Amino acid sequence: MFVPPDTVSNEMLVDSYNEHSIQWNEKNKEAIERGELEAREQSSASFIEKASGIKSRYFMDGKGPTEVGRMYPYLSKLAPEDNMGTPAQVRMAYEAAMGALEEAGLTGEDIDMVIISASIWERFIPSMATELQSLLKAKGFAFDMSMACSSATFGISTATDAIKSGMANKALVVTAEYLSPLLNFESRDNHFIFGDAAVAAVLEREDETASKSAFRINSRKLFTEFSTNIQAGFGSRALVERDKIGDPSQRFNQHGRQVFRELLPKVIELVKGHLKATGRTVEDFKRFWLHQANINMNVYATKKLLGREPNQEDAPIILDEFANTAGAGCMIAFHKYKDDFKAGELGMICSFGASYSIGCFEVERV
Secondary structure (H helix, E strand, O other): EEEOEEEEHHHHHHHHHHHHHHHHHOOOOHHHHHOOOOOOOOOOOHHHHHHHHOOEEHHHHHHHOOOOOOOOOOOOHHHHOOOOOOHHHHHHHHHHHHHHHHHHOOHHHHOOOOEEOOOOOOOOOOOOHHHHHHHHHHOOEEEEEOOOOOOOOHHHHHHHHHHHHOOOOEEEEEEEEEEHOOOOOOOOOOOEEEEEEEEEEEEOOOOHHHOOOOOOEEEEEEEOOOOOEEOOOOOOOHHHHHOOOOOOOHHHHEOOHHHHHHHHHHHHHHHHHHHHHOOOHHHHEEEEEOOOOOOOHHHHHHHHHOOOOOOOOOOEEEEEEOOOOHHHHHHHHHOOOOOOOOOOEEEEEEEEHHHHOOEEEEEEEE
């Protein structure tokens, strides 16, 4: 995986947000008094932690979002020091990919399928994945795909099918989530939610693997259902609706309570259905690596599944350090909490979130 260079604490975000809000309220004092605008409320680090479980996050650039006069990232800092000339998101993907290849005992030339599956894109054309393929000197083909918070699991499932069909022999799936530019750092409700990070996974036939830390995918279950409760409006329309560039509607927005109420029952139902279809029970699983959006969501879902209060061993929490990294979250949890597995032990990777989307895998240490 790849961890960006800048750590930004809740306190750092809150200090800049609160000062910016004071200045904004003063600037718009008359409109606020006339009832045309609402005054912006102050925030606190404790509010953020209680609401989400998040304490900090990593950004590719932590300076811009914490500058009161700016409140969005700088791009200049993202240029790689070695002059690769690649966008930040591809550089993130490259670093994560190199780590995954090293763990698998492979080089880029061994790969014949590359997918970058992520929530948002720094660039649409040419594809990010083909640039990564070129940097790695990988063979075969490459493409970008997206399924919001389930981008990693849907990407891995796509690669699994390609290997099973014979279309690919060794696949690399990278979820490079460059999310900080999407955040509205002037929003009390949203400015703390995301962090930047990238994860990668190598998929290959079990009888060909040289990895000493491999897991087998035993079964998979995917689900989608359209919802606008989580959205970001930025896209090609911004090129013609230029008055909306920078508008809050173009950035990340969500109706958190509706998401909690609507999505979690679907997650629990899907996991239970998956267990029933495979003849498993929750007691068969050593660990659940869940999507990392909100600690309250994870505790609720795991408690419903296990029938008891979960602990860090049951369902590890990494969002306190990384915040919500969208599609990467469940795989960061997997990466950090998989090394204690012995051969034959089972775990479940489960993503869920925007669109709505859910992706669940039963994995077994080999």
